[in-house]
Amino acid sequence: xxxxxxxxxxxxxxxxxxxxxxxxxxxxxxxxxxxxxxxxxxxxxxxxxxxxxxxxxxxxxxxxxxxxxxxxxxxxxxxxxxxxxxxxxxxxxxxxxxxxxxxxxxxxxxxxxxxxxxxxxxxxxxxxxxxxxxxxxxxxxxxxxxxxxxxxxxxxxxxxxxxxxxxxxxxxxxxxxxxxxxxxxxxxxxxxxxxxxxxxxxxxxxxxxxxxxxxxxxxxxxxxxxxxxxxxxxxxxxxxxxxxxxxxxxxxxxxxxxxxxxxxxxxxxxxxxxxxxxxxxxxxxxxxxxxxxxxxxxxxxxxxxxxxxxxxxxxxxxxxxxxxxxxxxxxxxxxxxxxxxxxxxxxxxxxxxxxxxxxxxxxxxxxxxxxxxxxxxxxxxxxxxxxxxxxxxxxxxxxxxxxxxxxxxxxxxxxxxxxxxxxxxxxx
Numbered sequence: 455x456x457x458x459x460x461x462x463x464x465x466x467x468x469x470x471x472x473x474x475x476x477x478x479x480x481x482x483x484x485x486x487x488x489x490x491x492x493x494x495x496x497x498x499x500x501x502x503x504x505x506x507x508x509x510x511x512x513x514x515x516x517x518x519x520x521x522x523x524x525x526x527x528x529x530x531x532x533x534x535x536x537x538x539x540x541x542x543x544x545x546x547x548x549x550x551x552x553x554x555x556x557x558x559x560x561x562x563x564x565x566x567x568x569x570x571x572x573x574x575x576x577x578x579x580x581x582x583x584x585x586x587x588x589x590x591x592x593x594x595x596x597x598x599x600x601x602x603x604x605x606x607x608x609x610x611x612x613x614x615x616x617x618x619x620x621x622x623x624x625x626x627x628x629x630x631x632x633x634x635x636x637x638x639x640x641x642x643x644x645x646x647x648x649x650x651x652x653x654x655x656x657x658x659x660x661x662x663x664x665x666x667x668x669x670x671x672x673x674x675x676x677x678x679x680x681x682x683x684x685x686x687x688x689x690x691x692x693x694x695x696x697x698x699x700x701x702x703x704x705x706x707x708x709x710x711x712x713x714x715x716x717x718x719x720x721x722x723x724x725x726x727x728x729x730x731x732x733x734x735x736x737x738x739x740x741x742x743x744x745x746x747x748x749x750x751x752x753x754x755x756x757x758x759x760x761x762x763x764x765x766x767x768x769x770x771x772x773x774x775x776x777x778x779x780x781x782x783x784x785x786x787x788x789x790x791x792x793x794x795x796x797x798x799x800x801x802x803x804x805x806x807x808x809x810x811x812x813x814x815x816x817x818x819x820x821x822x823x824x825x826x827x828x829x830x831x832x833x834x835x836x837x838x839x840x841x842x843x844x845x846x847x848x849x850x851x852x853x854x855x856x857x858x859x860x861x862x863x864x865x866x867x868x869x870x871x872x873x874x875x876x877x878x879x880x881x882x
Contacts, residue, residue, distance in 0.1 A: 526552045575629075598610055629656045670702075774789050842855075
């Protein structure tokens, strides 16, 4: 439920709390030694009392490379026997990132996910249909324990088995759906194909992949929900770091536990409010693996100020993409989510697409594979991409059902064609 003491503090109250918790974090990191403690000492920091919020920008960053170099437990700030659980990334970028949790960390994570569910309108007595994957991935278990902490009923479906998902949605009548945006779209289409209505659904708590306002509109056209974004990453805690409320006007960052900054991805210098930059998080209340100024690689903008819902937490825009996901095609820089906005905003294509970077020749080209709602929108879409993004692309309109649908895991929006047969039929 909405907690005014934590989520509606005045700026001065919140700054005082963050400062106190930051001092404790710095003391713990120095006492633990290791990479982060050594860097603080090298920066001339002898203890928490030496640090103020205004000094944060001068403290050293932590990166995913540090977690890889210290894999699996080298970054622990507690004795090994205090670790209660391990979660991590899927390793889709080549290697997994493991994160440890104490019992207190698990309690904190559950509380943050309960806040996320409450942002979506859930409360005690709600039924949460949880179609995030369970396992090392933090999505399924995070939302599950948040629902339990909130006093809701959780349906632990995990991903896949779409026909069975539709049956459970119809029979158990949940009011909250939790899954990736791409899978929410698939569930909505599958329900329509089966002739199943889902009148009890009220909100979808959708995250784990970047998505646009245009995809939100597509989801809300096939499901009776308000689709709200939830953000998190395993290194920071998992889902529950930030969540949209039903106002759907930015994600509220839980600043009492996650101090957030935005910096220029190249220089590392702070950017102004409202300007997109790389998200950087400090986790002052985590125990097993607290992080100081962790560079996420995610690009978003921050906007302070009170929301009509009553929360005074800083609001974060939807994530545009990751700094290392930016496509560079013939000198043009673009995020996949920007292409999505043009495609779905046109009203000419179905909300299923894939971007194919054709690298079979030195002058790489971008092929945009999509499915038309009617007619042949290839030429107008190519023109819109060029005019809106300055991006020359080869738009290929494929037969319905050709672009892969998501059943398990995250949507794969970008693939590379280096040689051999095309990754999708009809692209040759």
